[in-house]
Amino acid sequence: MKTRIERGWVATMNDELRVYADGTVLLEDDRIIYVGPASEAPAGHADRIIDAQGKMVLPGLINTHVHLSQQLGRGIGDDVSLLTWLHERIWPYESAMTYEDSYISSLLCGIELIRTGVTCFAEAGGQHVAAMADAMEELGLRGILARSIMDEGEGPASMIEPTDQCIARQRDLMDRFHGSCEGRLRVWPACRTIFNCSDELFLRTKELADQRGVGVHAHIAEIPDEVEFARQTRGATTVAHLENLGVLGPNFLSVHTVWLTEAELDILAKRDVPVSHNPAAAMRVLGFADVPGMLDRGILVALGTDGAPSNNRMNLISEMYLAGLIHKGRKLDPQVVPAEAVLGMVTHKAAQALLWEDEIGSLEVGTRADVTIIDPRTAGMLPTHDPVANLVYAMDTTNVSMVIVDGRILFEDGVIQTVDESAVLAEAEARAAELVRRAGVRLPHRFPQA
Ligand SMILES: [Zn+2]
Structure with a gap:
């Protein structure tokens, strides 16, 4: 053809x-x-x-941080703190999710990604990777899948597993799905956050990624509470601690990275750690990542949307607009983060962040x-x-x-062209209502109800 x-x-x-x-x-x-x-x-x-x-x-545009399974939770986490968002809204939602919910959620998310010009994404970690893979096969998208893993800390009992099991499950998922869909799907291990991942889990996850020649996807330094938690439990802030552990490197995709010291920015540069910057999610609840400081240091920065309950637009085009604007306003400098840099963050730089630059992210002879x-x-x-x-x-x-x-x-x-969009929308609406009811998530009324 x-x-x-x-x-x-x-x-x-x-x-x-x-x-x-x-x-x-x-x-x-x-x-x-x-x-x-x-x-x-x-x-x-x-x-x-x-x-x-x-x-x-x-x-094709590349979205480096997506939560396929959270698409049915759009609107359940608005105008609350990150810990309320996580403990009272997202964890109940995620633990109530079935394979079918995840499948429909992934189809809905995939449709939104395609409509926003995206051809490839990196999933941060959901519960039913097989459901995501089935949805991606139907949609025809390219992507990196991951399972959410946690081996300690607060959280729903069903989502916290012993360290050995976390590693074994990741290995099984790679065996099953890495390279499937004619090579369109890859699988990476993912560590959710330092609140829920032991040092041993970080170390063994990085070791597994190194063995398989893939990356690690992790939420890093999202909020001041996290940095303080790391200081109290590990004796150092998140990035400094991960550096001490020896897990940072070009295959450690560090998402958000909002609360960093200057010394930690230097560490990211020294270790060639790629950053997934998600401006909308960051502005809602996390803060402003120092993207100009990252670019000055030569740190690889790519863009992502995060999930529907934290953005709510799974729209990389909006993220480009925000990334191009917010740092100028914050620094009072119209020359920082110029348009050409932003376009790179969703194309060749994003491909590098996903360790896929030999095949995607640019239009060149021999690439996909x-x-x-x-x-x-x-x-x-x-x-x-x-x-x-x-x-x-x-x-x-x-x-x-x-x-x-x-x-x-x-x-x-x-x-x-690949799936019946209106059928997916109808199914998603019905499933989302049932899932949120089952999860027991209750939202306050914003206006008096008649
Ligand atoms: Zn995320």
Whole structure:
């Protein structure tokens, strides 16, 4: 199957960050076989021609921090503290979740990801990895799955397991699902937070990841309470403690990392630790990660949305907008975190953070045929004097025109091509109500009820 995408403005996001004003991208099956100017494109038959005139052709966008299973919990955690959010809302919700709930939640989340131009994501850890894998097989998305593991601390009894079992389960999941769906799915081990993971669990998780050549996904330094907890129980703040343990490295994806000392930022730089910055979730309850300070130190920063109950938009395009704005306001400096850096955080930098840069994150010969096509011809995005700035500061989901993974079209003409979206929405609505009732989550009324 050969596909020719022609007459588009093509941003390759390759090492040179080359852009072609009149570019052609040729796909053969699941690979890219040509990227370059139309004038040099090889002639020959194509099974499918996509006219991208007036459109922008990008590598598929990558969301580095997602909770597939939390999608049915959108709206259960608004306007409360992180610990209330976790103890009274999310843990009851997650412990009541069945395989079917997780499957529908993952389908719903996946639909939202695709509609926002995303082709690949990294899951932070849910309960039913098999359900997530089944949903991803149907949707056609690429992603890294993980199971939430905890071996100590406060938390629902059903979710806390002995350390040996945590490691054994992770190993089993890798054996079953790593490399499945024609290579679209990978599995990483994940440590939830330092509140619920012993030092032994961190050490053995990192060891397992090293053995398998994958990464570790972990929430790090989210709130002041966490840093204080680490100081009291471990004698050092979170990142300093993990450095003492020896678990930090390029395959340790550190999510949020909001409450760091200058010395801890230096540690992340020294150890080449990638950071997943989730600006919306951070602004709600966590704080402002020092992204300008990270970029100054050469730390690899990628973007993520976090889960629906903490964002509530699983919309990487919104995160690009926020990441591009909030640090300027905070630092009173319009030059920090420029648009070109933000675009990198959802493409080639995100691929590096997920240890997948040899295959995704840029449009290059030999890489996977994952492409997102943007149509800027809406009242909200035209004119495009500065296309990169428009992608970050003006684009919204209505501009996503087509999403392709492994050469297969997942989204076209406003319609998800792989699953019946309206059936998923109906099922999700019914299941979400039942799940929240079963979990015993009660939300206060915001207005008097008649
Ligand atoms: Zn998270």
